[in-house]
Amino acid sequence: MQTLAVDHPLVAHKLTTLRDVRTDSPTFRRLTDELVTLLAYEATRDMRVTAATVQTPLVPAEGVQLASPKPLVVPILRAGLGMLDGMTRLLPTAEVGFLGMIRDEGTLQAQTYATRLPDDLSGRQCYVLDPMLATGGTLAAAIRLLFDRGADDVTAICLLAAPEGLRYLEQAFADLSAPIRVVTAAIDSHLNEQGFIVPGLGDAGDRLYGVV
Ligand SMILES: O=P(O)(O)OC[C@H]1O[C@H](OP(=O)(O)OP(=O)(O)O)[C@H](O)[C@@H]1O
Numbered sequence: 001m002q003t004l005a006v007d008h009p010l011v012a013h014k015l016t017t018l019r020d021v022r023t024d025s026p027t028f029r030r031l032t033d034e035l036v037t038l039l040a041y042e043a044t045r046d047m048r049v050t051a052a053t054v055q056t057p058l059v060p061a062e063g064v065q066l067a068s069p070k071p072l073v074v075p076i077l078r079a080g081l082g083m084l085d086g087m088t089r090l091l092p093t094a095e096v097g098f099l100g101m102i103r104d105e106g107t108l109q110a111q112t113y114a115t116r117l118p119d120d121l122s123g124r125q126c127y128v129l130d131p132m133l134a135t136g137g138t139l140a141a142a143i144r145l146l147f148d149r150g151a152d153d154v155t156a157i158c159l160l161a162a163p164e165g166l167r168y169l170e171q172a173f174a175d176l177s178a179p180i181r182v183v184t185a186a187i188d189s190h191l192n193e194q195g196f197i198v199p200g201l202g203d204a205g206d207r208l209y210g211v212v
């Protein structure tokens with residue numbers, strides 16, 4: 001597994017405001033959206049392309065176009081939905097699948113309550129969106145589901161990752177040769193006893209959408 005913590009002043013600046021407890025929901029949504037687009041630029045560095053020639057007003061020019069099949073973007077509901085627009089702005093031709101997952105706040109185990117994905121993901125590059133990688137249970141279950149359907153290349157985009165969650169993913173997929181990448185705005189210090197990322201930003205779903 002490859003992990004990239006994006007080192008960029010704009011990312012750091014936006015993340016700092018996102019963490020601030022005084023940041024309201026509308027601002028939190030806008031910053032999430034902006035951060036995802038910046039992270040997606042790095043996360044798509046290995047996107048598959050094929051050679052293409054276009055005619056400029058002057059001459060033919062060699063270039064590239066995104067390869068087929070199209071990439072699949074998979075936000076993990078609920079908080080991952082706040083990252084979808086920022087991603088599709090950069091990748092407008094991507095298809096979108098959905099995974100609904102919730103972590104039991106007592107056991108910290110992830111449960112899947114909704115799955116809407118293509119049956120066959122062979123040859124698809126998949127981009128999973130989830131702002132928080134805490135214990136790693138949610139993301140591991142999501143990645144497993146994608147590989148079970150034939151995906152062979154998965155990149156997760158997170159706003160924050162905990163070292164515990166990254167270690168958990170490393171171990172969970174140690175036997176897998178297919179590429180797995182995690183791109184994040186920062187790797188924080190640790191998880192607290194409730195499984196929250198410290199210093200973190202609190203409950204991402206609640207800060208995006210309110211306490212439901
Ligand atoms: O790495 P883990 O320990 O599994 O925790 C991370 C998960 O917890 C949060 O979702 P939550 O379960 O709160 O659902 P929500 O998005 O509906 O708020 C977050 O958005 C991740 O999906």
Ligand SMILES: O=c1cc[nH]c(=O)[nH]1
Nearest residue numbers: 134196197202203204
């Ligand atoms: O810090 C955390 C951990 C899990 N889910 C969140 O929303 N925040």
Ligand SMILES: [Mg+2]
Nearest residue numbers: 203204205206
């Ligand atoms: Mg939540």
